[in-house]
Amino acid sequence: MVETTKKVEKQVVLLVDDEPANIQVLAACLQDFCQLKVATSGQQALDLALKKPLPDLILLDIEMQDIEGYDVCVQLKNNLTTSNIPIIFVTGKNAEEDEEKGLELGAVDYITKPVSSAIVRARVKTHLTLKHQQDQLKLMALHDHLTKLYNRHYLMDVAEKKIAHSKRHQQPLSLLMMDLDHFKQINDTHGHLVGDRMLQGVAKLLMEQSRLEDVVARFGGEEFVILLDQCDLTGAVEKAQEYCSAVEALKPDGVPVTLSIGAVQLCAEQDNFKDFMKRADDAVYKAKEKGRNCVVGET
Amino acid sequence: MSVEQELVCWDQNSALKRVVNQESLLVNVLTLFIEEFPEHLHVLKQSISTNDCQQAARISHAIKGVASTVSGLQLEQIAAEFELSAKQQKMDVLINKLAELEQIAALLIQQINVYLSSKIKTEHSSSFNNKMWLDCLQSLSKKLAISEYISPDELGILNSTEGQTESVKQLAKELMGQINRFENESAMLTIDHIQKELNNNG
Numbered sequence: 001m002v003e004t005t006k007k008v009e010k011q012v013v014l015l016v017d018d019e020p021a022n023i024q025v026l027a028a029c030l031q032d033f034c035q036l037k038v039a040t041s042g043q044q045a046l047d048l049a050l051k052k053p054l055p056d057l058i059l060l061d062i063e064m065q066d067i068e069g070y071d072v073c074v075q076l077k078n079n080l081t082t083s084n085i086p087i088i089f090v091t092g093k094n095a096e097e098d099e100e101k102g103l104e105l106g107a108v109d110y111i112t113k114p115v116s117s118a119i120v121r122a123r124v125k126t127h128l129t130l131k132h133q134q135d136q137l138k139l140m141a142l143h144d145h146l147t148k149l150y151n152r153h154y155l156m157d158v159a160e161k162k163i164a165h166s167k168r169h170q171q172p173l174s175l176l177m178m179d180l181d182h183f184k185q186i187n188d189t190h191g192h193l194v195g196d197r198m199l200q201g202v203a204k205l206l207m208e209q210s211r212l213e214d215v216v217a218r219f220g221g222e223e224f225v226i227l228l229d230q231c232d233l234t235g236a237v238e239k240a241q242e243y244c245s246a247v248e249a250l251k252p253d254g255v256p257v258t259l260s261i262g263a264v265q266l267c268a269e270q271d272n273f274k275d276f277m278k279r280a281d282d283a284v285y286k287a288k289e290k291g292r293n294c295v296v297g298e299t
Numbered sequence: 300m301s302v303e304q305e306l307v308c309w310d311q312n313s314a315l316k317r318v319v320n321q322e323s324l325l326v327n328v329l330t331l332f333i334e335e336f337p338e339h340l341h342v343l344k345q346s347i348s349t350n351d352c353q354q355a356a357r358i359s360h361a362i363k364g365v366a367s368t369v370s371g372l373q374l375e376q377i378a379a380e381f382e383l384s385a386k387q388q389k390m391d392v393l394i395n396k397l398a399e400l401e402q403i404a405a406l407l408i409q410q411i412n413v414y415l416s417s418k419i420k421t422e423h424s425s426s427f428n429n430k431m432w433l434d435c436l437q438s439l440s441k442k443l444a445i446s447e448y449i450s451p452d453e454l455g456i457l458n459s460t461e462g463q464t465e466s467v468k469q470l471a472k473e474l475m476g477q478i479n480r481f482e483n484e485s486a487m488l489t490i491d492h493i494q495k496e497l498n499n500n501g
Contacts, residue, residue, distance in 0.1 A: 015448070020480045021331040021365050027448050028318035028328075036448035040481045048446055063360055092364040114367035114375075117319045 010035040011128045014055035016045040016072070017090070018064045022113070026059060026090065029117040030124055042067025046075055049082045050212070056131045057124065062091040062102070070105055077106045081212065084134070086127050090115060144218040146196060147203035155217035155225055159273040162215070162227055166266055173266040174236035176226040177280035178206075178243065181258045181292040183222035194253050201252035202259075209246060225280075233265040237297040244295060258293035260284055265299070306372040308403065309410045314370035326418050327451045327479055329411050332369045334476075336404065339365070343381075343400075347393050355393060356385035371407045374400070427456050429497045432463075436490050436497075439474075443483045443490075454478060467496050 013034040017023050018041060027036055037055060039045040042064050049055060058076070062069035069089060076082040088109040089102040099110045109123055142154040150158075159175075166173035180186075180202065187195040199222065206216050206224060215227040226243075228236055240261040247259045262283025266276060279298055287296040318324040339362050346354035363378035377400050384392035427435075435456045442449050457471040470493045477486035 019335070019361060019365050019368070021328045021335070021368050023448075023481065024324060024328045024331060024479070025317055025368050027450065028321055028324040031448065031450055037446045038448050038481050039446065044446075051445065053445070063357065092360055092367070113364050114317065114370070117317050121319075 011056040011132065012037060012053045013124065013128070014039060014045065014048055014058045016040075016042070016058060016064075016069070017061040019061075022061070022090075025115065025117075026120065029115070029120045034124070034128070041065065042069065042072040045072050049076055049085060050079075052212075054081075055085055056135075057127055058085055058087045059090045059124070060087050060107075062089055062093050062098070070101065073102070073105045073107060086131055088123065088127065090120075147200055147218050149203045149207065149224070150215060150217040152217065152219055155215060155219065155227070156273060158215055159227060159276070162229065163266060163273060163276065166229075167268070171230050172232040174228040174231045174233060175264055175266070175276055175280050176228065176236060176240050176243070177219070177262045177277070177284045178224040178226070178240075178259050179261075179284050179288070180222040181260055181288075183257075186255060186257065190253070190255055194255060198252045198255065198257055201250055202247055202257070205246055205250055206243065209243065225277075233263060233297050233299060236263040236265060237295055240295040240297075244293060248293065260287035260292045261295045262287055263295055263297040306376060308371065308373050308406050310370040310372055311414065317368070317370065322418060323451050326415060329369055329415055331479060332365055332371075333408055333411060333415075334480075335365070336362075336408065340401070340404065343393075344397070346385075347390065347397060350390055352385050352388045352390060355390065356382050359385055366407075369407075369411070371404075373403045374407050377403055427459055429500065432456065432497055433494060436494055439478070440487060440490050443478075443487050446483060449478050451479065464496065464500060467493060467500075470496065 011034055013030060014037045015023050015026050016039045017026070020040065023038055023040070027038075030036060035053065037048055037053075039048050043066050045058070045060065046067075049058065060069045060072060064072075069091065073087050073089075076085065076087065086108040087106065088111060089099075089107050090111045090113065091098070091102075092113045093099075094112040099112075102110045108127055111120060111123065139148070142150055144151045162173055165171075180198070183195065183198075186198065199218075203216075203218065203224070206226065210216050210226060211229075213229050217225045217227075219225045228239065231239070240263045244259050244261060247257060250257065262280045262285070264276065264279045264283055283296045283298040286298075287294050290296065314329075315322070315325050318328060339358060342358045343355065343362065345351075346358060359378050359381035363375055363382055366372075366374035366378055377396065381393055381396070381400065384390070439449060439453070454475050457475050460468040460471055463471070470489055474486055474489045474493065477483075477489060
């Protein structure tokens, strides 16, 4: 048999059932090839679906005391962060109309209790493989190969949407443009491998220090852009200063490196991403002029 | 009635197969069933006495689910009958058959207990020092914080309480129960208590 789900990191499966014995049985079937998270109520499932490590698959009971599994499914499908997590209902409700309802709500599969370990394993493996393939395709299309951050293509696409959303709801939106100082010199002195590892290290740090809803992208060679939702200029400058200090402390491969950052907040009269980026770019230029390793915030 | 008589009360082989033949996990699942069943039965009786059809259907559904999980075939069948009758608001069926359900459950629990007493290990003879205990507790704590599943095999050290104080032994037992029932917040508090005790004991 081909081991289709053999990966370096185990995929994460969230088990949701208000009967601990049922969870223990599912866990017994899956624990050798998945990382398992457990929720014993609908509300806990909704909370855990948003917390890292994010689940790759959810096994969801229907009859629960607080929120019915059907409602949990609807709420997960309506949230952009969780909408693409496949859901399998695992339930004692074995009528045809129950199954039909579950599948119509967007579940990928429906398993009735008592479960058969072989069937649960096989179906979970199939859906984890599909999820992995879907993630890989998305990763390749929308991410930068070296740093795994979003790429310029994705940034431009999502930024226009965020700008429109911010204007419509009159919520602040800020943008940080970052440039690694003297990167060419570092590449020339230490070689491209060190340079690449530096970009990867900085990218990892930016990701770790950002909120789930922030968009962190590699814009060009040594340029990064972060879109900060619901964040005004003061907040953006503070955040930028944190990134500056963190990168200064990083010293990947023992090589010191710093960031110059331009921070701007979207103005009501500004229409598009291009103008927004132009202002951020000017601010970075000023930060470089000021001697680098600093933040310039422009109104 | 004739079909019912053909079913075995407890299908041990099918239960073991469901947990991929891992006996330690089966012990865990059966223990949970035995611990939780009295509360389910209490709720069922309450819903019958207050004529609460909705509650009776819900709890019968839950009993059916756990009974099927442990392969308690007769209990699963009668609970399914209770669920259906409650949905149809035929509470008289539940009243008339409650004694039968209790009898079936008692027999199932008896058979499971016989199995458990042959499988549950007595206290391990090996002993672990405080450093090993603290390391184990720290790793459990990390997993609990992100609601990660902890398998019964990872709790082995908590069974090996030789050389520990009575208080630590008691807390370790409580902790195992809380982890198996996924009561993560209580489990993290218990870990704090054990850590304090171990640090005090040097």
